[in-house]
Amino acid sequence: MVLHWVKYSVTTIVLLAFLAGCALPGNKDSRGSFKGSYYEVQKGDSVYFISYLSDKDVNDIIRYNHLKPPYTIQPGQKLNLWRSVYVAPRFDGTGAGDSQISASPTTKVVRKDTSKPVVESKSGEYVDSSSKPNVNQSVTPSTQNNEKVDRWVWPTRGRVIAKFALGDQGNKGLDIAGQRGQDVSATAAGVVVYAGNALRGYGNLIIIKHNEEYLSAYAHNDRLLITEGQSVKVGQKIASMGSTGTNSVRLHFEIRYKGKPVNPNNYLP
Template sequence: MFLVLAVLSGCAGEPVRTPATYVVRPDDTLYSIAWRNHLDYRQLAAWNGIGRDYRIVVGERLRLHPPAYRQGTPRPAPPRIRRWAGKSTAPRLGTRVVPAAPAAARSAVAAALRWRWPTRHAGPVHRLVNGALLIHGMEGQIVRAAAAGRVVYTGRGIPGFGLLVIIKHSTHVLSAYAYNAAVTVSDGQRVAAGTPIARMGVNAKGTPMLYFEIRADGRTIDPLPYLP
């Protein structure tokens, strides 16, 4: 497998300026709004007085910044994630050494996660500077959940991602699968690692590929250290 560092103009994952507010649209979920604006869904809920059911209403205007926002305030570090112990569905990208975290520093949630490649590759894997991956393949091939979790969004409501699936793996960690031709799961569905969730589609240029991203506490993290 080839690994290429790249910044693709106009692609999903490109940095965007977060507006002050957002008006809820049909088919939005709190998770998709947070993802669209690079926020932690829990913070978004807290800033808007939303309960733990995370229910939102079409037409509701949501605050996208804390009431007393101060620039430069550090965000919490993302949780550590253990490597998935199963068989790889894609070759390794060379030898990588992942430092073991002290036992006291591992959260119970992070320790429970096991990751796998979300699809087979048929060409290079491009890693964007934010850590997200573009995995080339064949149009229509199966896209699978990279870890166990619950589907929290399916749809086309986020510009640049096409038909998108977002899976919540824990309180802290979510993953996204974009450029799909079709989705085979529904919102709220629980999935195991390896469960088929979609069929690979094409990007805006017509190239078959999967956009794959992991976020922890609203921040994109590099998936490569955790993929077998």
């Protein structure tokens, strides 16, 4: 009886360890310190990479943290992922002064009717300390525009083995099976804002900015054929398909609108 229980317990522990080690696309199982209200920058990060990781609009991150072009960030720096809200000082004898919190969809800011909210200054500046090492400078595309994406194309050929699904544990894009080495192409014209393998579970990853609202992402590539800051045309080959970060040859493909995953089938021909 005891031996049977021990064998059952060991089997359960091994199974749980296996499931815990399986990284699903879209999980926050990644580099950096993502605390919900802020993100702690690591070497090599950019605001576009952090936007993709946190599902936040890159323009919101820039605005919340008063970043100025070229959006330089420092390792160890904490970036607000929610809009900063200031609460009026209390004059009830407690000595409490102004306090700053981060407003999220689940956060409510309660003020007394007699209080006057302190207006956040629109002239806030981002202080860049040049004395800090390992400065991370985001890619600043030369084509800063918000023009509509004229044309979308499929990033590769193959059978869709995982469809888009909403929810925290859902698939944030499409998984397309194929042959190792086959072409992976840009779904639309744009600028490469990330090319690397820092995000665990995604392997060799490419992120392309198409305009101020749309990004696309391509994961599990074998080889990357472009570099950050490079402009690409619609249909241009950007990588070869592989299995980095996963256990089978596939492309994990996403389209993001203002930082949020959207169903690629609504855009692809």
